[in-house]
Amino acid sequence: MSTAVPAKHSDAASLVSNTIGEITRHIRAHELGPGDRLPSEAALSRQLSVSRTVVREAFSSLAAMRLIDLRVGRRATVAELDYGAMSLVIEHGVHTEQITVQQIYDVRRTIETRTAMLAALRRTADEVERIRTHALAMRENFQRPEQVMEHDLAFHLEIAKAAKNPVFSLIVGAFERVSRQTWPIGWRSRPSDAKQLEMIQIHIDLAEAIETGDPQSARDLMARHFDESVKALLAAGIA
Amino acid sequence: MSTAVPAKHSDAASLVSNTIGEITRHIRAHELGPGDRLPSEAALSRQLSVSRTVVREAFSSLAAMRLIDLRVGRRATVAELDYGAMSLVIEHGVHTEQITVQQIYDVRRTIETRTAMLAALRRTADEVERIRTHALAMRENFQRPEQVMEHDLAFHLEIAKAAKNPVFSLIVGAFERVSRQTWPIGWRSRPSDAKQLEMIQIHIDLAEAIETGDPQSARDLMARHFDESVKALLAAGIA
DNA sequence: TCTAGAAAACCTGCCATACAGGTTTGCCCT
DNA sequence: AGGGCAAACCTGTATGGCAGGTTTTCTAGA
Numbered sequence: 001m002s003t004a005v006p007a008k009h010s011d012a013a014s015l016v017s018n019t020i021g022e023i024t025r026h027i028r029a030h031e032l033g034p035g036d037r038l039p040s041e042a043a044l045s046r047q048l049s050v051s052r053t054v055v056r057e058a059f060s061s062l063a064a065m066r067l068i069d070l071r072v073g074r075r076a077t078v079a080e081l082d083y084g085a086m087s088l089v090i091e092h093g094v095h096t097e098q099i100t101v102q103q104i105y106d107v108r109r110t111i112e113t114r115t116a117m118l119a120a121l122r123r124t125a126d127e128v129e130r131i132r133t134h135a136l137a138m139r140e141n142f143q144r145p146e147q148v149m150e151h152d153l154a155f156h157l158e159i160a161k162a163a164k165n166p167v168f169s170l171i172v173g174a175f176e177r178v179s180r181q182t183w184p185i186g187w188r189s190r191p192s193d194a195k196q197l198e199m200i201q202i203h204i205d206l207a208e209a210i211e212t213g214d215p216q217s218a219r220d221l222m223a224r225h226f227d228e229s230v231k232a233l234l235a236a237g238i239a
Numbered sequence: 240m241s242t243a244v245p246a247k248h249s250d251a252a253s254l255v256s257n258t259i260g261e262i263t264r265h266i267r268a269h270e271l272g273p274g275d276r277l278p279s280e281a282a283l284s285r286q287l288s289v290s291r292t293v294v295r296e297a298f299s300s301l302a303a304m305r306l307i308d309l310r311v312g313r314r315a316t317v318a319e320l321d322y323g324a325m326s327l328v329i330e331h332g333v334h335t336e337q338i339t340v341q342q343i344y345d346v347r348r349t350i351e352t353r354t355a356m357l358a359a360l361r362r363t364a365d366e367v368e369r370i371r372t373h374a375l376a377m378r379e380n381f382q383r384p385e386q387v388m389e390h391d392l393a394f395h396l397e398i399a400k401a402a403k404n405p406v407f408s409l410i411v412g413a414f415e416r417v418s419r420q421t422w423p424i425g426w427r428s429r430p431s432d433a434k435q436l437e438m439i440q441i442h443i444d445l446a447e448a449i450e451t452g453d454p455q456s457a458r459d460l461m462a463r464h465f466d467e468s469v470k471a472l473l474a475a476g477i478a
Numbered sequence: 479t480c481t482a483g484a485a486a487a488c489c490t491g492c493c494a495t496a497c498a499g500g501t502t503t504g505c506c507c508t
Numbered sequence: 509a510g511g512g513c514a515a516a517c518c519t520g521t522a523t524g525g526c527a528g529g530t531t532t533t534c535t536a537g538a
Contacts, residue, residue: 015521016299024327028334040489051522053292056490057299060255064300065324067331072490073529081337085304086325086413088263090406092306095267098320099405107406114349166338167329167346171410174325254492279518290493295519311519312500 015050019058022048024067027078034080038068081166083173091177101182101233104175109226111171112156116206116222118163120215127162128211131155135203142193142200149183155203159210186229189236199228254289258297261287263306266317273319277307320405322412330416340421340472343414348465350410351395355445355461357402359454366401367450370394374442381432381439388422394442398449425468428475438467 023038032038041059045052059076062068066082093099119127134155141147153176160172190196202225209218262277271277280298284291298315301307305321332338358366373394380386392415399411429435441464448457 020303024331024334027331033335034337042489053521053523057296057521059490060296061299061303064259064303065327065331067327070490071529073488073531075489075530078335081328081332081335085328088304088306089320089324089409092263092266092304093320093405093409095263096272096317096320098273103404103406106404107410110353111349165342165345166332167342170328170332171346281518292492292494296492298519309519310500312502312517314501314518 015054016057016061019044019048019050019054020061023058023062032078034078036078038076038078040075081170083170083176086170086174087177090174091181094178101178102230104178105226105230105233108172108175109223109230111168112159112226113219113222115160115163115168115172116210116218117215118165118168119159120210120213120218122164123162123210123213127158128207131158131162131210132204132207134158135200135207138200138203139197142196145184145187148187148200149180152183152203153179155207159206162210182233185236186232189232199225199232202228254293255296255300258283258287258289258293259300262297262301271317273317275317277315277317279314320409322409322415325409325413326416329413330420333417340417341469343417344465344469344472347411347414348462348469350407351398351465352458352461354399354402354407354411355449355457356454357404357407358398359449359452359457361403362401362449362452366397367446370397370401370449371443371446373397374439374446377439377442378436381435384423384426387426387439388419391422391442392418394446398445401449421472424475425471428471438464438471441467 023044026032026038030036038044039047041052041055044055048055059068059070063070063076065085066079068076069079070076090099090104094101094104119131123131134151137151138148138155141151157169157172157176160169163169187196190199202221206218206221206225209221262283265271265277269275277283278286280291280294283294287294298307298309302309302315304324305318307315308318309315329338329343333340333343358370362370373390376390377387377394380390396408396411396415399408402408426435429438441460445457445460445464448460
């Protein structure tokens with residue numbers, strides 16, 4: 001490489017994006033799965049005739065999308081599915097005013113009425129337990145909004161997981177960062193303790209419907225939950 | 240910076256991820272929108288007391304997620320919403336066998352029955368025109384699968400756009416890379432010209448339902464389309 | 479012969495510097 | 509006032525270097 005000619009070869013795009021392509025191709029070609037190790041930066045640098053700088057930026061980009069994991073001293077490894085990147089994309093869309101909160105609620109309603117239904121059909125005993133625990137913890141801690149929010153988020157994520165389709169988990173997770181920022185608004189927009197407890201009660205009922213294995217009821221409760229939430233948000237002026 | 244002490248300050252995480260946070264914070268704080276320019280690498284480097292290398296890797300990561308656009312000589316700019324990163328995440332999930340094609344079809348069915356419905360309610364004349372054009376082009380070129388596929392993908396994306404919710408577009412787009420790779424399988428699994436034309440006919444009918452403004456019918460046609468597609472895939476052994 | 483521990487080899491995170499092109503800015507001349 | 513050109517600025521890529529982590533290998537002792 002030090003001796004290599006200026007190269008000129010290959011596709012137009014930048015060296016970094018080519019390198020990203022090469023790395024993903026490597027993963028595919030060798031059928032690597034989560035946890036499997038990739039070549040070292042130096043090795044790739046030699047192999048692809050680019051500087052380590054370029055390889056590093058490629059790795060860095062892949063890590064940003066959570067396709068690989070990087071840790072100092074260790075080789076890069078293939079990552080498990082992770083919604084971190086998607087969550088950042090959605091957050092960015094909201095902050096740059098390309099997406100409204102209401103639009104997110106519409107999508108969530110569409111997705112989560114389905115996950116609620118599927119969860120009622122496919123849940124395991126463990127999952128039911130976790131789902132119910134989160135719902136009850138919401139009521140328990142209802143004086144501490146922060147706690148309620150965490151359990152609320154975990155509740156929805158757990159239902160998605162119980163639906164046994166990782167793509168649903170990915171999407172529900174994608175809204176996490178934004179939800180964390182808009183949740184307090186919705187909470188404050190419920191004018192009384194009674195209204196807040198009412199909202200929490202829907203979660204508890206939903207957990208029960210999933211436990212019972214009643215998909216229709218689970219579906220309806222989830223739909224009602226979102227309808228109520230949107231109403232609350234609109235009342236708070238987040239149109 | 241050359242004179243700066245080893246720093247030790249700040250959060251645990253890596254310098255790069257801190258820098259990513261700083262940049263997104265900058266975007267938010269200054270309420271930057273698509274097209275607005277960010278500080279130069281050198282400026283950020285000074286401002287945050289890290290080397291240009293770190294800033295570059297941060298920029299590179301943000302560009303990988305398509306939150307910003309990079310072009311040589313120019314300053315980085317805030318990017319428009321783009322499903323490229325999400326599409327890579329999904330593709331990665333499929334290649335590493337963490338997601339199955341059938342699971343994707345289930346999600347698409349959930350999402351796209353909704354977009355079809357909304358499109359029928361909210362479409363503009365222009366959108367109807369584009370949607371119909373793609374459907375008809377599928378029939379026109381049905382001897383050239385490559386062409387059919389392109390119009391098929393564009394058809395679904397255009398419907399999502401007509402639903403007037405960018406999050407739906409994002410999600411439908413997220414499946415594009417994977418679809419491009421699995422589409423031929425579905426196509427070949429239809430055993431005859433007649434079967435293939437039948438599939439295309441659903442698209443044409445769907446375009447019509449959207450034009451007419453019949454949400455229920457649009458919904459049902461989209462549902463049927465996915466049911467048929469899954470059937471075809473299963474027949475081809477992609478269980 | 480087997481094992482535990484230490485040394486060597488390897489690897490990533492970060493930095494400084496350098497230079498080849500693109501792009502912007504601003505000034506000067508008309 | 510307007511147009512064109514040079515200077516200033518900016519990004520893409522490369523090289524070399526060093527501070528820690530991590531893995532592998534070798535050796536000495538049981």
